[in-house]
Amino acid sequence: MLKQEKSSSMKNIISKRSFTLIELILVIAVLSIGFGSMLLSLKYASINSVQAQFNTVSNFLCQEMLETGLTFRDERDAAGGFAALPITTINETPVTGFNQYNRSTVITYVDIGDLSQAVAGPTDYIKITVTVTGPSSSVPVTISTVVSDY
Numbered sequence: 001m002l003k004q005e006k007s008s009s010m011k012n013i014i015s016k017r018s019f020t021l022i023e024l025i026l027v028i029a030v031l032s033i034g035f036g037s038m039l040l041s042l043k044y045a046s047i048n049s050v051q052a053q054f055n056t057v058s059n060f061l062c063q064e065m066l067e068t069g070l071t072f073r074d075e076r077d078a079a080g081g082f083a084a085l086p087i088t089t090i091n092e093t094p095v096t097g098f099n100q101y102n103r104s105t106v107i108t109y110v111d112i113g114d115l116s117q118a119v120a121g122p123t124d125y126i127k128i129t130v131t132v133t134g135p136s137s138s139v140p141v142t143i144s145t146v147v148s149d150y
Contacts, residue, residue, distance in 0.1 A: 051138070058132040058141035061095055065105050066145055069128040095132075104131045115146050124149050
């Protein structure tokens with residue numbers, strides 16, 4: 001009888017210290033959901049990081065060309081207008097030093113009444129539009145400005 005009491009009390013002690021199969025399955029399920037969510041958020045963070053880097057480089061390349069384009073103010077004719085300025089499209093494929101990026105610059109004459117519409121002939125305003133495209137999955141970045149000869 002003493003032996004049965006000992007084994008019975010040992011079983012109670014062992015069962016109080018261990019986990020049941022249901023508890024283990026629940027813990028595994030909760031951890032798998034947590035890790036799945038964490039991996040998904042890391043994936044999106046990585047994608048957003050690459051997109052932010054593309055936007056930063058593209059904006060830099062656009063601004064660099066716009067600053068170069070602003071020197072056109074110094075290239076006026078004797079009358080003070082942009083008549084001597086060649087209206088052109090400049091394509092850089094790829095941009096020097098940035099092998100994955102292409103840059104297109106369009107310089108057009110515009111009228112003060114409608115700055116979005118290109119016009120023929122010299123006017124007092126030119127529009128410089130710079131578009132940078134990068135890796136195939138990226139959306140192009142376009143920046144425009146209007147320069148006056150005043």
